[in-house]
Amino acid sequence: MKYCDLHCDLLDKIDAPAAWTDGREDLHITPAKLCGSVFLQTFAVFAENGRADMAHFRRKAALFRELSARLAPRGTLAVLSVENAAMAEGREENIEQMARAGVKLCGLVWNGGNALGGAHDTGGGLTPVGRRTVETLAACNILVDVSHLSDQGFTDVCNILRLYKKPFVASHSNARELCENTRNLTDLQLRAIAESGGIVGVNFYPLFLGKYSSAKHIAYMIDICGEDTVAIGSDFDGIPRGYYRDCQEAAAKLEDALKGEGLSFRQIEKVLQKNALRVLGF
Numbered sequence: 001m002k003y004c005d006l007h008c009d010l011l012d013k014i015d016a017p018a019a020w021t022d023g024r025e026d027l028h029i030t031p032a033k034l035c036g037s038v039f040l041q042t043f044a045v046f047a048e049n050g051r052a053d054m055a056h057f058r059r060k061a062a063l064f065r066e067l068s069a070r071l072a073p074r075g076t077l078a079v080l081s082v083e084n085a086a087m088a089e090g091r092e093e094n095i096e097q098m099a100r101a102g103v104k105l106c107g108l109v110w111n112g113g114n115a116l117g118g119a120h121d122t123g124g125g126l127t128p129v130g131r132r133t134v135e136t137l138a139a140c141n142i143l144v145d146v147s148h149l150s151d152q153g154f155t156d157v158c159n160i161l162r163l164y165k166k167p168f169v170a171s172h173s174n175a176r177e178l179c180e181n182t183r184n185l186t187d188l189q190l191r192a193i194a195e196s197g198g199i200v201g202v203n204f205y206p207l208f209l210g211k212y213s214s215a216k217h218i219a220y221m222i223d224i225c226g227e228d229t230v231a232i233g234s235d236f237d238g239i240p241r242g243y244y245r246d247c248q249e250a251a252a253k254l255e256d257a258l259k260g261e262g263l264s265f266r267q268i269e270k271v272l273q274k275n276a277l278r279v280l281g282f
Helices: 031-039 054-074 092-100 128-139 151-162 187-196 215-224 247-260 266-280
Strands: 003-008 036-045 077-083 103-107 144-145 200-202 230-232
Touching: 003 077, 003 200, 003 230, 003 247, 003 266, 031 036, 031 054, 031 247, 036 054, 036 103, 036 144, 036 266, 054 092, 077 092, 077 247, 092 103, 092 128, 128 144, 128 151, 151 187, 200 215, 215 230, 215 247, 215 266, 230 266
Parallel strands: 003 036, 036 077, 077 103, 103 144, 200 230
Antiparallel strands: none
């Protein structure tokens, strides 16, 4: 079964459409592999703090539009996201510009944190700029993405969006109970995302999986936060290696792996497709 993916970093690996070819062995995602395996792919505009500005966003958003136009005739939906909201430079009009460009979800921070708040590896909650950013994202109907965020920042987002009655997501995070890494989510955090109506995309990076498979993390999360809350967030082309070699292998093996964990066809369909499509508005 083709799957929906909430996060990949391909846009950070290429600077022009011509650079995205089937001969790129260094990429987890190539055109042919993607179109044969993935029903919906979310492409993140990523930037470390030193290059996180609107000029960078506009360049990568233009690249995304060209890739999206190539994928649409081949049956793969493309979604745009942002990883590191420092790109908006703290300005409401820039977030509005991102919304007009089609951004569906926006991660507030990356490793090390930024002017919006603390990251998983630094601690610290949202700053006043971060709180205003969350409120503006909610007003623009862009989903707040809490992957990479600190635990206190997570709580801050949850409290703000509860007032707005908006869902939020963790596009590429796993279960901390199975792998004790601060990039992963506690059971309480998983339940909070479920209560908001959001979803969690399971990351394929072995460092965040620990000794368990991606399917085991999915099955565990379903037990904790329900079958309507779990999806896929591969982090392909943002990680040096994955539990699956590439998107083609993931599509070929995920369904059987989930069956092996005792999931029903209904649950598998939700994890691989329906949950992401619902929350992204398709």
